[in-house]
Amino acid sequence: MTWQRDPGMPVPSWQGGDLHPGFRERESGRAGALLIGPKFSGAIQWAGRAWPGSDSPGGSAQLQAPWPSKQFLPVVVPVPGPVPLGLPAAPTATPTMGLELYLDLMSQPCRAVYIFAKKNGIPFELRTVELLKGQHYSDAFAQVNPLRKVPALKDGDFTLAESVAILLYLSRKYKTPDHWYPQDLQACARVDEYLSWQHTALRNCCIQVMWQKMMFPVFLGEPVPPETLAATLAELDRCLQLLEDKFLRNQAFLTGSHISVADLVAITELMHPVSAGCQVFESRPKLAAWRQRVEAAVGKDLFQEAHAVVLKAKDLPPADHAMKEKLRPLMQILLK
Numbered sequence: 001m002t003w004q005r006d007p008g009m010p011v012p013s014w015q016g017g018d019l020h021p022g023f024r025e026r027e028s029g030r031a032g033a034l035l036i037g038p039k040f041s042g043a044i045q046w047a048g049r050a051w052p053g054s055d056s057p058g059g060s061a062q063l064q065a066p067w068p069s070k071q072f073l074p075v076v077v078p079v080p081g082p083v084p085l086g087l088p089a090a091p092t093a094t095p096t097m098g099l100e101l102y103l104d105l106m107s108q109p110c111r112a113v114y115i116f117a118k119k120n121g122i123p124f125e126l127r128t129v130e131l132l133k134g135q136h137y138s139d140a141f142a143q144v145n146p147l148r149k150v151p152a153l154k155d156g157d158f159t160l161a162e163s164v165a166i167l168l169y170l171s172r173k174y175k176t177p178d179h180w181y182p183q184d185l186q187a188c189a190r191v192d193e194y195l196s197w198q199h200t201a202l203r204n205c206c207i208q209v210m211w212q213k214m215m216f217p218v219f220l221g222e223p224v225p226p227e228t229l230a231a232t233l234a235e236l237d238r239c240l241q242l243l244e245d246k247f248l249r250n251q252a253f254l255t256g257s258h259i260s261v262a263d264l265v266a267i268t269e270l271m272h273p274v275s276a277g278c279q280v281f282e283s284r285p286k287l288a289a290w291r292q293r294v295e296a297a298v299g300k301d302l303f304q305e306a307h308a309v310v311l312k313a314k315d316l317p318p319a320d321h322a323m324k325e326k327l328r329p330l331m332q333i334l335l336k
């Protein structure tokens, strides 16, 4: 069994844990974490440093199971800068069997999935599905997600819809650091509680505010009755209060002292009304401080990258007639 770092993948950071995505099995092209399980015996080769403290540019070893103390033995620790591969390149004809994420960063659950995957160095092929071009109605996309919504995931023959299911699948498959989706029964239940609540609360009003305040008047040229917008903004305010009082309280993050997937799901929602010019954080210092903490934990660059598209949505050229017809069903839902 030989491994090499996938040159297209970001170099993951060493977290002292047991997961190092960004590597590919050379023969099959299968993407995945470069982990050797406790039961593995056999020959391995690696590029870059092999263990913390080692400065070897690569090497090989014969491993004999079982490994005594750790559940996983990390084999490659990436070094800063280009990693010397020291191994022949994978054959270009190798079919991609790796993870594919179908996303449009205009969509808030897509941004949560994108940030999570990138932050954790999970190797994936980005398949952009542009909602405003109606690409989610294509037959090809229906094969991946018959619900015709993004985000969607394809991992080999396995397909998955629904952002929460996707986030949890990724956290389990790539064994991401525990704080994202904790093992502890009650800590995990707190995250589940938020994820269950947000679908019928924050999510509804954030998307409605964004469309009613910006997309209808600016993009579609359709005025929204002032009383409709006022009612939606009042509902957003009510949800923000619940977010602060029930979830954030005096904690650093929504479900405790560490960032979890709940924070990603929440912040990506709140950036929707922000993109439409709503002052979501200005009169809410607690929430504003939380936003800063989330941005810092995610990393400012990744946060900006994930939100660049939606923050520029106000500059979209007006939709043409065909586009409006395509969006008609969605518009009816969002004007309720």
Ligand SMILES: N[C@@H](CCC(=O)N[C@@H](CS)C(=O)NCC(=O)O)C(=O)O
Pocket: 107, 108, 109, 110, 131, 136, 148, 149, 150, 151, 161, 162, 163, 164, 330
């Ligand atoms: N519950 C789903 C919602 C997915 C969803 O509604 N996605 C929107 C974008 S935010 C979409 O694809 N809309 C296209 C449509 O409804 O036509 C999830 O969390 O993934």
